[in-house]
Amino acid sequence: MKRRSTLAATAVGALAALVISACSSNGSTTASTGGSGGSTASYNAGVSQVVNPSTQKGGTLIFDSHASPDSFDPGNTYYAWVLNFSRLYSMALFTYQSCPGNCGLNLVPDLATDMGTTSSDGKTWTFHIKPNIKYENGSVVQASDVKYAIERQYDRSVMSNGPTYYQALLTDPSYPGPYKDRAKNLMGLTAIDVPDATTLVFHLQAPFPDLPYVLAFPNSAPVPPSADTGSNYQLHPLSTGPYKFQSYQLNKQLTMVPNPEWNPATDPQKKQLASKIIINLNVNQADIDNRLLSGDIDVDAAGVGVGPTAQAKILSNPTYKANADNPLNGFGRFVYIDTKVAPFTNLHCREAVEYAANKTTLQNAWGGPVVGGEIASTVNVPTVVGYQKFDLYEALTKPAGDLTAAKQQLSMCGQPNGFTTNMAYRNDNPQETAAATALQASLAAVGIKLTLKGFPGGSYYTNFAGAPAYVHSHDIGLAAGGWGADWPSGYGFLDALSNGNAIASSGNANIEELNDPVINNLFTKSSTLSGGARNAIWPQVDHQIMTDAGILPEVYQKALLYRPPNLTNAYVQTYYGMYNYVVLGVKS
Amino acid sequence: MIFFIIRRLIMTVFLLLVVSMLTFAIFFLVPRLGGETPYELAAQYVGRTPIPSEIHAVEIKLGLDAPIWLQYGRYVKGIVLGVHYNNGTDVSYCPFPCFGFSFRNDQPVWPQMTSDIPVTVSLALGAAVLWLIGGVAVGVLSALRKGTFFDRLSMGVALAGVSLPVFFTGLIALYLFSYRWSLFPNVHYVGITTNPVQWARNLILPWITLAFLYAALYARITRAGMLETMGEDYIRTARAKGLPERKVILKHGLRATLTPIVTIFGMDLGLLLGGAILTESVFSLPGLGQFTILAIQNHDLPEIMGVVMLAAFFIVIANLIVDILYTVIDPRVRI
Numbered sequence: 001m002k003r004r005s006t007l008a009a010t011a012v013g014a015l016a017a018l019v020i021s022a023c024s025s026n027g028s029t030t031a032s033t034g035g036s037g038g039s040t041a042s043y044n045a046g047v048s049q050v051v052n053p054s055t056q057k058g059g060t061l062i063f064d065s066h067a068s069p070d071s072f073d074p075g076n077t078y079y080a081w082v083l084n085f086s087r088l089y090s091m092a093l094f095t096y097q098s099c100p101g102n103c104g105l106n107l108v109p110d111l112a113t114d115m116g117t118t119s120s121d122g123k124t125w126t127f128h129i130k131p132n133i134k135y136e137n138g139s140v141v142q143a144s145d146v147k148y149a150i151e152r153q154y155d156r157s158v159m160s161n162g163p164t165y166y167q168a169l170l171t172d173p174s175y176p177g178p179y180k181d182r183a184k185n186l187m188g189l190t191a192i193d194v195p196d197a198t199t200l201v202f203h204l205q206a207p208f209p210d211l212p213y214v215l216a217f218p219n220s221a222p223v224p225p226s227a228d229t230g231s232n233y234q235l236h237p238l239s240t241g242p243y244k245f246q247s248y249q250l251n252k253q254l255t256m257v258p259n260p261e262w263n264p265a266t267d268p269q270k271k272q273l274a275s276k277i278i279i280n281l282n283v284n285q286a287d288i289d290n291r292l293l294s295g296d297i298d299v300d301a302a303g304v305g306v307g308p309t310a311q312a313k314i315l316s317n318p319t320y321k322a323n324a325d326n327p328l329n330g331f332g333r334f335v336y337i338d339t340k341v342a343p344f345t346n347l348h349c350r351e352a353v354e355y356a357a358n359k360t361t362l363q364n365a366w367g368g369p370v371v372g373g374e375i376a377s378t379v380n381v382p383t384v385v386g387y388q389k390f391d392l393y394e395a396l397t398k399p400a401g402d403l404t405a406a407k408q409q410l411s412m413c414g415q416p417n418g419f420t421t422n423m424a425y426r427n428d429n430p431q432e433t434a435a436a437t438a439l440q441a442s443l444a445a446v447g448i449k450l451t452l453k454g455f456p457g458g459s460y461y462t463n464f465a466g467a468p469a470y471v472h473s474h475d476i477g478l479a480a481g482g483w484g485a486d487w488p489s490g491y492g493f494l495d496a497l498s499n500g501n502a503i504a505s506s507g508n509a510n511i512e513e514l515n516d517p518v519i520n521n522l523f524t525k526s527s528t529l530s531g532g533a534r535n536a537i538w539p540q541v542d543h544q545i546m547t548d549a550g551i552l553p554e555v556y557q558k559a560l561l562y563r564p565p566n567l568t569n570a571y572v573q574t575y576y577g578m579y580n581y582v583v584l585g586v587k588s
Numbered sequence: 589m590i591f592f593i594i595r596r597l598i599m600t601v602f603l604l605l606v607v608s609m610l611t612f613a614i615f616f617l618v619p620r621l622g623g624e625t626p627y628e629l630a631a632q633y634v635g636r637t638p639i640p641s642e643i644h645a646v647e648i649k650l651g652l653d654a655p656i657w658l659q660y661g662r663y664v665k666g667i668v669l670g671v672h673y674n675n676g677t678d679v680s681y682c683p684f685p686c687f688g689f690s691f692r693n694d695q696p697v698w699p700q701m702t703s704d705i706p707v708t709v710s711l712a713l714g715a716a717v718l719w720l721i722g723g724v725a726v727g728v729l730s731a732l733r734k735g736t737f738f739d740r741l742s743m744g745v746a747l748a749g750v751s752l753p754v755f756f757t758g759l760i761a762l763y764l765f766s767y768r769w770s771l772f773p774n775v776h777y778v779g780i781t782t783n784p785v786q787w788a789r790n791l792i793l794p795w796i797t798l799a800f801l802y803a804a805l806y807a808r809i810t811r812a813g814m815l816e817t818m819g820e821d822y823i824r825t826a827r828a829k830g831l832p833e834r835k836v837i838l839k840h841g842l843r844a845t846l847t848p849i850v851t852i853f854g855m856d857l858g859l860l861l862g863g864a865i866l867t868e869s870v871f872s873l874p875g876l877g878q879f880t881i882l883a884i885q886n887h888d889l890p891e892i893m894g895v896v897m898l899a900a901f902f903i904v905i906a907n908l909i910v911d912i913l914y915t916v917i918d919p920r921v922r923i
Contacts, residue, residue, distance in 0.1 A: 068882070070635075071693065078636060156642035157649040158676035158694075161635040164642075179676040230676025231694035249703065250695055251882065252874045280776065282882065283872040286759070287775075290767045296774040428885075458887050462631040462638070496637070507637040 046325040046563060046571045046579070048101050052587070054273075054568035059586035061274035064288045065301035068251045068281050070161040073234035074218035075152050078161050080484060081303045083218060084576045088277065089239040089256065090221035091267060093127060093146065094212050098269040098583050100571035105385065105488045107212055108269065111141070111222070111240070115212055122207025122527070127200045127215075134261040135224070136244040143200050145222035147192045151178045153219055154189070158230050163486060165214045166191075171203045179230060186225045207527045209534060213487035242272035242582070254279045271569065273585030286310075293320060295564045298586055303578025304329065305559030311371050314562060326370060329559045329577030331484040332381045333366060333373065333432075335439060335552040336511035340468070341421070341477045348413035350549035353478070354393040356406035358442035362554045363399075365434035372431070373555030375399055379497065379545050381556045383574055386490030386538025392546045395553065406446045418447020421477035424465040427454025432480050435554060439478075450478065466508040479511050482557070488575050490538025491526060498545050499523050512550035519544050589915070593908070600904045605664075607900040608893070612660050615889050626652040632887060633691045649674075650691060663688060663893070687897065688890035697894040700879065707777050707875035710787065711794055711867060712860035718799035719806055720853065726803070727810025728842060731818065742807060749804025758797040758870035765793055777873050794871045798864060802856060806849060813845035820844075846917050850910055858906030862899025 045051050069082045074090040077083065087095060095110040097103050109115065116127040133141040152159050153166050155177025167173050170191035175181065181188040193201040202211065214220075227238045236245045242264075243256040256277040264272065279301055283291075289310035291297040300306065306314065314320040335357075343349040359375045366372030377391035394402050410416055425436040433454070440450040453476065455464040464470055465479040485493035496502050500515030501523075519541055526537040545551055559577065563570040566587040573580035619629065630647035631638060638646075647653050651662060665671070666686040673680045673689055673696075682689070687697040726746070730739045765771045772793050778786040817823065818841050826836045863877030872878075876895060883891035 068693075155645075155676065156634055156638060157645040160633060160638075160642075160646060164635075164637060164639075167639075228677050230674075230678070232675050232680075234693070250693065250700060251879075252703075280872075282874060282878055283776075284869060287762070287872050290762070291774060294767055294770070294773065456887070458885070459632045461636070462634070463628050467631075504637050505640065506631045506643065507635075509637065 041322045041563075041565060043321050044325050044327075046100065046561070047327045049571065050100060051563060051570045052565075052568040054585055054587070056568065056585060056587065057273050058275050059273075059588045060276040060278060061299070061584055061586050062297040063277070063279040063299045063301040063581075064283045064291060064297045065279060065281050066283060066285045066288060067302070071234045072248070072254065073159075073237055074221040075149055075223065076159045076161045076234065077218065078163060080576060081301050081578065084303065084573070084578060084581045085279070085301060086218045086221075087241060087270065087582045088243045089237060089241040089245065089259070090218050091133065091141075091240040092216055092218050092220045093129070094216040094220075095269050096216065096573060096575045098573070098580055100574075102383075102574055104572075104574035104580070105383070107216060107487075110216075110267065110269065111146070111220075112215075122209070123204045125202040125204070125211055127202070129198050129200070129222075130266050131198055133240060133263070133266055135222075135227075136239040136259045136261055138261055139224065141222045141240060142197050142224075143194045144187060144197075145224045146200055146220060147189065147194050148178065148186060148225050148228070149219060149221055149223040150192060151175070151186070151189045152223065152228070153177075155179045162219050163214075163217055165217075165486075169204055169206075169208050169211070169214065171205055173205075178225070178228075209527065209530050210487065210489055210491050213489060213492060216487065242267070242270050243277055246276075251281055253281060270582040271585065273568070273583075289562075292562045292564060295566060298564055298567050299579060299581070299584065300562070301581075303559070303561065303576065305371060306562055308367075308371075310562070311367075311560050314560060315370065320562070323563050323565060325561045325563065325572055326558055327561065327572040327574075327577055328373070328381065328383050329484075329557050330381060330383045330488075330575065331482050331557040331577070332376060332379065333435070333482045333554040333557055334379070334480075335423075335435075335554065336465075336479045336481055337550055337552060338471060338477055338479065338512055339515075339548070339550055340513045341472065341475055343413060343415055343419050344421070344477050346413040347549060348409045349415060349419070351393070352406045352409035352413065352415075352446065353443065353448065354546075354549050354552055355402045355409060356443050356446045356448065357439055357552055358401045359395045359399040359554070361438040361442060362435050365438045366431050366555050366557065371558060371560045373557040376553035376556045378542050379551050379553055380490060380493055380538060380542045381485070383577070384485050384488045384490060384493045384538075386494075386535050386542070388539035388542065390539075390543060390546075392543075393549075401442055401445075403446055410446060410448075415447075418449065420449045420451065422453050422475050423450045423478040423480070424453050424455055424460075424471075424476045425480040426457040426460050428457045436480055461508070462506050465511055466504070467506050468503065468508060468513060469505065471511075478552075481511060483509065484577075485575075490535065490541065491523070494538060494541050494545070495523060498541060498550065514545065514548060514550040516544060516548055519548075589912070593912070596908050596911070600901070600908070603904055604897060604900055608664065608667075608897055609660070611893055611896045612656075612663065615892060616659060617656050620656065687894035690888050690891055692886050692888050692891075697890050700891070701876065701894055701898055704874060704876045704879045706779065707873050708861060708863055708868070708877060710777075710780065710791060711798065711864055711873060711875060712857060714788075714791055714795040715798035715802070715860070715864075716853070716857050718795055719802035722799060723803035723806025724810050724842075724849065726807040728814055728837065730807065730811045731814030732837065734815065739811075743811070746804035746807045749800045750808070752801075754797060754801055754866045755870050757800055758794070758867060761793045761797050762870070775871055777875075794867050794873060797870070798860075798867045806853075809849060809852070810842075810845060813848060814841055817841050817844045843917060847914065850913050850917060854906045854910030854913075855903070858903035859899075861902035861906070863895065 041051055070079050071077045074086045091111040093112040094107050097106040097108045111129050113128045113130055116125050118125050129143055150166055154175050158179055172191040175189045178186040191203045235248055239259045242262045244259040246255045246257045248254045258272050285307050288300050289306045314324050337344050337350045337353055363372050363375050375395055377395040380387045426432050436452050496509040498514050498519050500520045503510045503513055522537050522541050526534050568585040569583045570579055626647050630652050631643045634643050634646045651659055670683040670686045673682055682696045689696055726742050730742045733739050766775050775790050778790055780787040826840050863880045865877035868875045868877035880895045
């Protein structure tokens with residue numbers, strides 16, 4: 001007998017409660033639990049309120065991006081800003097509540113009618129989609145289109161960029177994808193049933209309460225098989241959102257216009273205000289910053305904040321500063337301490353690093369307390385459910401490091417005079433380079449000599465730091481990195497970082513190679529829990545990671561965002577750590 | 589002349605073949621000799637946390653599992669005969685010249701490059717006109733007014749132009765004329781067919797920035813050449829014959845100086861047509877220079893191959909044109 005959506009609904013409600021009680025403020029000011037009312041421009045106003053609330057239509061909303069997207073195909077993207085931006089032309093099953101503050105972490109139905117129901121064993125989920133949702137060409141969205149969209153993910157030779165959770169969660173993991181399996185009307189994935197035009201039934205290998213979060217990725221946005229053009233779909237995805245593609249020059253510019261088939265009543269989290277949206281790609285970052293300040297463009301699409309020159313300009317000019325926001329962007333910056341590389345096989349050697357590291361110089365390397373981030377003492381970040389503040393290694397009380405304690409740990413691990421090890425970092429990331437250098441200097445004070453090994457960012461995780469074989473063969477004891485939650489639950493943030501089952505041969509995120517039964521069992525236990533009980537697991541996981549000293553947290557990263565005065569409905573969507581792109585408008 | 593051009597075009601083909609072999613060897617063979625396996629190479633193009641079977645699938649799709657010589661053969665065959673490509677839902681045909689498909693976005697390389705060519709050509713040709721006219725004129729005047737205030741000032745400015753890097757002058761130009769004084773706000777490329785006025789207006793700053801560097805060089809070369817030429821006996825003879833001074837300078841003096849200028853102009857323009865990387869980066873112009881940077885940053889090997897081949901083609905053709913121009917400038921030259 002199916003159980004009503006106690007798991008799902010309780011999870012959503014508990015999320016809000018836990019976020020309110022456990023999360024620290026998002027940014028320098030206290031975040032409200034729900035966006036209410038508007039605000040005139042002031043520093044950090046967009047973190048907790050809607051700045052320039054408006055229903056005015058018209059105008060052209062202009063984004064600039066310093067790079068190309070990995071893909072504008074909703075099923076083939078993993079970039080944070082594209083996950084945000086793609087909601088302008090796609091409706092996934094779920095999305096995040098459009099509001100400033102911590103309510104922006106709440107998951108709400110988008111294409112789905114509700115949060116779904118699950119069977120008593122938690123392995124079967126049933127969702128219904130809203131009827132009569134139309135594509136830009138007027139055809140009606142079918143449940144089978146959602147299934148097909150998910151099926152596309154299975155062929156990584158065509159869809160290589162996006163998340164791969166379905167293969168790990170659903171039954172039938174060996175399904176080759178519809179491009180190779182052309183039989184069965186392209187509905188060959190047995191893990192999803194489509195009993196009628198508006199119903200989807202998911203069959204999971206094991207209970208997974210976070211499934212709605214996974215379905216909030218744009219890869220659950222429907223794709224009719226007849227419209228799919230494979231790797232060319234990125235050139236013109238069929239829109240179910242408020243805007244549709246008008247023209248797209250690869251790597252140069254995308255122009256979108258309002259989708260006349262979009263019904264705002266069925267998609268209350270989004271708005272259709274601007275008459276046109278343009279995004280210019282591969283624009284010099286300094287140019288973007290200056291165009292923002294001069295009002296020539298409206299949004300820096302990447303959403304990671306302005307560059308150093310503009311930061312100084314904004315923070316020193318009261319007029320500019322009133323249009324700036326300084327939110328936490330959801331990323332944690334770490335140094336992974338590989339538990340499989342000597343001498344870090346010894347806990348005390350790892351703890352020596354935790355104590356010796358100068359958190360202040362690390363913070364400065366990342367840009368300082370305003371644009372770099374807050375000194376971190378935990379792995380989990382404040383914008384993720386399950387965050388709980390604690391400080392095992394005096395990161396907050398002794399930010400310059402505790403050399404005495406570090407030396408004690410070195411003695412306990414049999415290395416009283418220190419040791420030599422290699423540290424990997426991305427040499428095309430200036431802040432990471434600076435942080436590695438800063439760590440090298442601070443560890444040298446206790447005799448730990450780091451040899452810095454720089455690697456290109458594009459292959460850092462696939463071929464170097466994230467490839468355990470390479471790490472072992474090259475004695476890389478420390479590796480710089482960072483992590484942002486795929487979804488704002490403790491599972492979404494911590495599993496890939498610390499679950500022993502998550503260690504991969506390439507693209508490994510559990511770079512410290514933690515395989516602690518305590519942590520593994522906590523994750524296993526979490527799959528059988530829901531609501532507050534489940535969310536209470538995450539601080540335990542975080543605490544155990546720090547007890548194991550597998551990760552040296554550096555900063556909870558922040559960004560300095562700028563919103564030109566003519567931008568309306570501007571506020572930081574907490575999950576994305578950047579402005580909510582689906583509600584913006586411009587003053588004419 | 590015709591046979592000369594045909595011979596040079598045939599040599600161009602062979603030269604491009606050699607360039608393709610060398611470039612292919614650098615980016616495909618050398619890493620393999622250094623220990624990188626095709627599997628490791630393919631892993632860069634599979635996104636996050638791939639499992640081995642997914643990496644193998646991409647390895648096969650990108651043709652990285654084949655021997656190097658076969659990969660190169662397929663590449664050349666694609667350029668000459670075109671190639672069929674499976675995009676998932678059906679098989680596309682990439683006609684001659686097919687420079688393969690991007691490892692990152694699965695799109696054919698040649699159309700991406702051809703869409704960038706107008707931007708680079710606009711930038712290069714416009715700047716070339718400015719630097720040629722400006723640089724040669726200043727060089728001639730400086731030579732004729734050797735030792736005067738004008739000569740010293742112009743050569744001082746020329747020294748600055750040669751010394752200051754393009755990204756510096758470009759950023760200064762943007763700061764002053766675009767951001768601060770808003771004389772040229774929001775500089776971005778507009779196609780000449782879309783709006784010729786906007787096209788020119790948005791390129792003025794990049795033209796001047798690029799031309800400043802080259803004009804300085806050309807002014808110094810022209811001045812040196814003119815000083816040497818104007819001291820020749822035939823110049824004195826021309827004056828003694830009563831020719832107007834303008835004719836003496838332009839027809840006899842400058843003409844003799846032009847040969848080395850034309851030589852370096854051909855090289856410079858050919859190089860720029862392959863992508864004015866720094867200028868395009870500073871001004872965010874989506875030309876071949878920016879395409880090159882992105883290809884390198886993304887480690888997109890087909891795009892790198894394509895842009896190197898195209899740049900080599902431009903240089904070779906530019907030099908061919910220069911050699912033809914020699915016969916016009918100097919009738920003693922026969923080809």
